[in-house]
Amino acid sequence: MDYTIAVVDDDPHIRELVEAYLRKENYRTIGLGSGEAALELLEGDPPHMWVLDLMLPGMDGYELCRRIRDTAEVPIIMISAKDSEVDKILGLELGSDDYLVKPFSPRELVARVKRQLQRLRRLQGMEEAPASSVRIDAGPLLLLPEERRVFWHSEEVDLTSKEYALLQLFAERPNRAYTREELLVQVWGDDYFGSDRAVDHLLKRLRKKIAGLPVEAVWGHGYRLRAEEGGACHEAAPSN
Incomplete structure (x- = not known):
């Protein structure tokens, strides 16, 4: 299955770097610079996975994560320069599946993306399997x-x-x-x-x-x- 990953970050250099590494792994990417743009995608043709920057202009990553989680159980990885335990806990409470602190290795992010998508495939397989009566x-x-x-x-x-x-x-x-x-x-x-x-x-x-x-x-x-x-x-x- 071809997976589409939305990368939401207002820093174009980080966004383009992340997208380049993901495309090397044959993932389709959509780069967005704001939470508002991400909401439009969510309401139209949402991706299979999200990589969200916490500090976005306007709507921040926390609110965007909450909005996404209200509609779907797709994987969400949150990235941020904030490395306090409180920030990580808040991200998890709002529904993110992982939290990566900037600066980070793009290869580490790709590894975490792969793990999240492996779980998504396993979950999809469970849902498609015949259920017990x-x-x-x-x-x-x-x-x-x-x-x-x-x-x-x-x-x-x-x-x-x-x-x-x-x-x-x-x-x-x-x-x-x-x-x-x-x-x-x-x-x-x-x-x-x-x-x-x-x-x-x-x-x-x-x-x-x-x-x-x-x-x-x-x-x-x-x-x-x-x-x-x-x-x-x-x-x-x-x-x-």
Whole structure:
């Protein structure tokens, strides 16, 4: 598959350098100098992946990242001269998949792009594969894997691919405690080399969409979905 990557940076030298390295790997690129221009692309013919500068004129990279994540679960790599932990955490909380500090090696950026696209291919393969006919029923939470639909107290909830993958993992084995490392491997893949804080930020997004979701922290370990006994998987009723 030919992937298109949007490179959003107001510095034309950095933008052109990044695009040149990506094109050497046979990726199609679209160079943009502002968040506003990126929004036009998002609303028209969006790319498969975004590389965003944080400090953009007008709309900054944080806001642009949030807008992108509201519509799609495509990979986002944020680049910035800001190297504080707060900036990195904020970027992850808003939905970026990776954070690279300037000055950076273009080869390192290309390596990270490849890893993100490998995960995208794996995720696309999962979505195209035949899904199980089992419904997952954990108290007020209901998942229909065949349709990839989620209901909370009978109300349908719209989730991104990663949010759904995390929730399904919890719901398949309620009351089972997972470490952050286990969740990273299951949702992001075993080649993910970012911070395990990504789990915390994805869970935070999930809780915002499902108020009252009983996922609790297990001190010194990770997280689990608290559910009453018997809230496990059940065979789906046959359709008429």
